[in-house]
Amino acid sequence: MTQQPAPTSAQIDHDRIWQVIGAHRRALADLLDGLSEEQWRHPSLCDGWTVRDVAAHLTLQELGLREVIGTMLRWRGTMDRTIQHAARRRAAQWSTGRICAQLRAMADSRRHTLGVTELETLTDVLVHSQDIALPLGLRLDLPADAATASIRRTLAMRWPPPLPAARVARGFRLVATDVAWSAGTGPQIQGPIAALLLISCGRTAALPQLSGDGVPRLAAALA
Known part of the structure; x- marks a missing residue:
């Protein structure tokens, strides 16, 4: 559906x-x-x-x-x-x-x-x-514009306290492959905006959708 x-x-x-x-x-x-x-x-x-x-x-x-x-x-x-x-x-x-x-x-x-x-x-x-x-x-x-707004908010949150996964994700260069969006510095991780949102919220099920030299380090950090 x-x-x-x-x-x-x-x-x-x-x-x-x-x-x-x-x-x-x-x-x-x-x-x-x-x-x-x-x-x-x-x-x-x-x-x-x-x-x-x-x-x-x-x-x-x-x-x-x-x-x-x-x-x-x-x-x-x-x-x-x-x-x-x-x-x-x-x-x-x-x-x-x-x-x-x-x-x-x-x-x-x-x-x-x-x-x-x-x-x-x-x-x-x-x-x-x-x-x-x-x-x-x-x-x-997930509508791409909504997922983009959501990940922006997730990564920028100070209150309510940010998720631990969002703090981890801030240490990487996140690059969306389906919309014009990127954020952060560090080892690069790229993938669909929906997958980047899920990872920033700690959902490791999205890891197979991602690529880039930062993925192994991200997976280890989330584990």
Whole structure:
């Protein structure tokens, strides 16, 4: 299942960000609709998360102050474990049909969780869609302009704290082979913009799509 590619430009505006978020939520819901129970239970690219956990997590992108406080009251020692706990709670409480319906219901919304921007919401849905699709051998394409905006934000983030993989990726010269984008200095790594985004978010499943003298060092650093 694929989305129509969008023209790639140097910048992406506010309306386009929300257009991509909405379209990707709908496309992901369509993909999820076709999964078997076994596929819903399949491990995702997120260590320790099932496909169902990740899908449930994506329904938690509109948390206001009250919901954020409720999540923090269930603190599990780190933010990652706390977020995973919240996703697992929802995955256990909601049917797969309800998860899909909620993704569609959110498609036209422009709300985002307190403390993050729409760019974090964009990155969340783009990367987590691949966490679901890739281990199942399915395809859900990322619009190139949105992936470019997302990797820019990922590599530039100071708050929320950047992912460890993003700090690693900053030590390399990243060059996209399908759009006019590059960043950083150091050993070169080249590949499709979607693969570069996934690597910057710690998804080593994208390594086979990359080339360049920096790839072995990157793989070792991420391992």
